[in-house]
Amino acid sequence: MPNILVVAETRGGELRKVALEAVTAARALADAAGGGEVHALAFGPPGLAGKLGPLAAHGADRVIACEHAAYARADGESMSATIALRAAGFPLVLFSATAQARDLAPRVCVKLDAPLLSDCLTVALSGQSVVATHSTYTAKLVATLKAGPMPVVVSVRPSAVTPAEKARPLSAETIAPAADPAASRVKVTDVVTSGGGKIDLGEAPVIVSGGRGLKEKANFKLVEELAGAFGNAAVGATRAVTDDGWRPHEDQIGQTGRLVSPDLYVAVGISGAIQHLAGMRTSRTIVAINKDPEAPIFKVADYGIVGDALEVVPALTAAVREAKKGH
Amino acid sequence: MKIAVCIKRVPDMESRFKIAASGTAIDETGLKYDISDFDAYAVEVALQINEKAGAGETTVICLGPDAVQETIRKALSMGAEKGVQLRADAVPADSLAIARALAAELKDGGYELILFGKHALDTMTGGAGTMAAELLGLPCLTAASRLEVTGARATARRELEGAAELLEFPLPAVVTIDEGIARPRYPSLKGIMAAKKKPLDVKPAQLGSVRVSVEKMELPAERPPGRIVGTGPDAVPELVRLLQTEAKVL
Incomplete structure (x- = not known):
């Protein structure tokens, strides 16, 4: 009956959706193995402890708030020290595969002398080992990896797991960091947010993405308007578009950008280069709007419309707005 | 500045991959190999830092079989001064073992x-x-999309989901490089000639225990064939209907 420590990610003192996905994944693993305990550890400024109820609701037997004024922002050095301390004796430590985990998980691996399974699509326990599937070769292949003996550190791809409630009685604890964040050598001097309240690509259930078929930068507002009509959509872009400066680099979806799996991916004026498909082919439903009926994007799309994005998108925006009104 | 860049030799990702008979690796027949993209950016960043300073030395380190010497020579032809191969029959799937050998x-x-x-x-x-x-006890910055070095300190930018951080840290440090930072140069003919004479040390890789193995390598499940709903704005109502009733995402 393996116990699992989940690192539940926060941003600005609030739980992220990926934290609920991670706890859901851990609960399912523990239950499948006969019912180990799931402990969820979150970092944030004072007041965090009162916001962690959803972790218990999604299956955490114990909820641990590590509070410090500095934790409005992540700090790799002190957070990894605290995680490693709390992970002692846990055969499995589970992260969400985010930018923050890319910084934290490998540090924890060294501190625990535990191997890493990164960005997993599925995770299962097999005796003293962990077996996971993982997208490799720019998402052209899927590898099944086995790591062990435990302890093993795992990170789970955002959106690979759907959060599911499985309530446990709330057992909460508040702790102080195991190392002083002020002593960390890497200092954050500024934070640049690329748009207030913008839904992150990794968490958005819907992504509307634009490519060169939009012809010019100004036409990207059509993509933004369509995203606005869905209400819960983020805006993505192809590498060609971010290279040309139409959109910021962090909006790029593909082999060298973000890897996303939303419920709905709408590709607008995107031909479907391998480099782009690598970042979005695991989306649940894909819609493509492109002038060229031979464009490779139509090979992965569930639904396609052949036509000029500049004509089709405004019509779709109006129709989506209308459909949303009916709800 | 004395800079080390750890690089990896990977196949051209535009290739049509086939699975080897073992079922746990790709079939390497006919594949072309090069420096992994992000590692090539890292080489470029190192070269630019030392060019700006007018002094310094860039060493590229690559773990793997003797075939990686070609990859090291490529970095040397871009302008790195020294190469080190950490010889191993194959690159393991265990990044902690790799990190141990590199450290x-x-x-x-x-x-x-x-x-x-x-x-x-x-x-x-x-x-x-x-x-x-x-392992080295050094400060670390992951996924830098900008890096500037001034004396014994550095500043960097890191992209998070939906935000970016500007950071400052002391050297020596480890920085992992994201895209967007610098476009790798093409080796010049002169660079290619010079690279042949540059030092390339070969040492055994001290991997220690390897605890991650590849059990299976496979092509991802094919998406079921999609369909063209129609042409132009007239197809929009049918698309919306399908999104509501069939895909149930609207």
Whole structure:
């Protein structure tokens, strides 16, 4: 009956959706193995402890708030020290595969002398080992990896797991960091947010993405308007578009950008280069709007419309707005 | 500045991959190999830092079989001064084992800056750089999209989901490099000629125990064939209907 420590990610003192996905994944693993305990550890400024109820609701037997004024922002050095301390004796430590985990998980691996399974699509326990599937070769292949003996550190791809409630009685604890964040050598001097309240690509259930078929930068507002009509959509872009400066680099979806799996991916004026498909082919439903009926994007799309994005998108925006009104 | 760049040799990702008979690896027949994209950016960053300073030395380190010497020579032809091959029959799937071997080599190298790509394009794990930093006790910055060095300090920018951080840290440090930072140069003919004479040391890789194995390698499940709903704005109502009733995402 393996116990699992989940690192539940926060941003600005609030739980992220990926934290609920991670706890859901851990609960399912523990239950499948006969019912180990799931402990969820979150970092944030004072007041965090009162916001962690959803972790218990999604299956955490114990909820641990590590509070410090500095934790409005992540700090790799002190957070990894605290995680490693709390992970002692846990055969499995589970992260969400985010930018923050890319910084934290490998540090924890060294501190625990535990191997890493990164960005997993599925995770299962097999005796003293962990077996996971993982997208490799720019998402052209899927590898099944086995790591062990435990302890093993795992990170789970955002959106690979759907959060599911499985309530446990709330057992909460508040702790102080195991190392002083002020002593960390890497200092954050500024934070640049690329748009207030913008839904992150990794968490958005819907992504509307634009490519060169939009012809010019100004036409990207059509993509933004369509995203606005869905209400819960983020805006993505192809590498060609971010290279040309139409959109910021962090909006790029593909082999060298973000890897996303939303419920709905709408590709607008995107031909479907391998480099782009690598970042979005695991989306649940894909819609493509492109002038060229031979464009490779139509090979992965569930639904396609052949036509000029500049004509089709405004019509779709109006129709989506209308459909949303009916709800 | 004495800079080390840890690079990996990976196949051209535009290739049509086939699975080897073992079922646990790709079939390497006919594949072309090169420096992994992010690692090539890291080489470029190192070269630019030393060019700007007008002095310095860039060493590229690559773990793997003798075939990686070609990859090291490519970095040398771009302008790196020295190469080190950490010889291993194959690159393991265990990034902690890789990090251990790299840290053993980096430890007494006197490097002020150690660069990695943010992840290799083949395994897409992205752990080795941060792990090496932790093993060496050095500050670490992951996925830098900008890096500037002034004396014994550096500033960098890191993209998070939906935000970016500007950071400052002391050297020596480990930095893993994201896209957008610098376009790798093409080696000049002169560079290619010069690279042939540059030193390339070969040492055994001290991997230690390897605890991650590839059990299976396969092509991802094919998406069921989609359909063209129609042409132009007239197709929009039918698309919306399908999104509501069939895909149930609207």
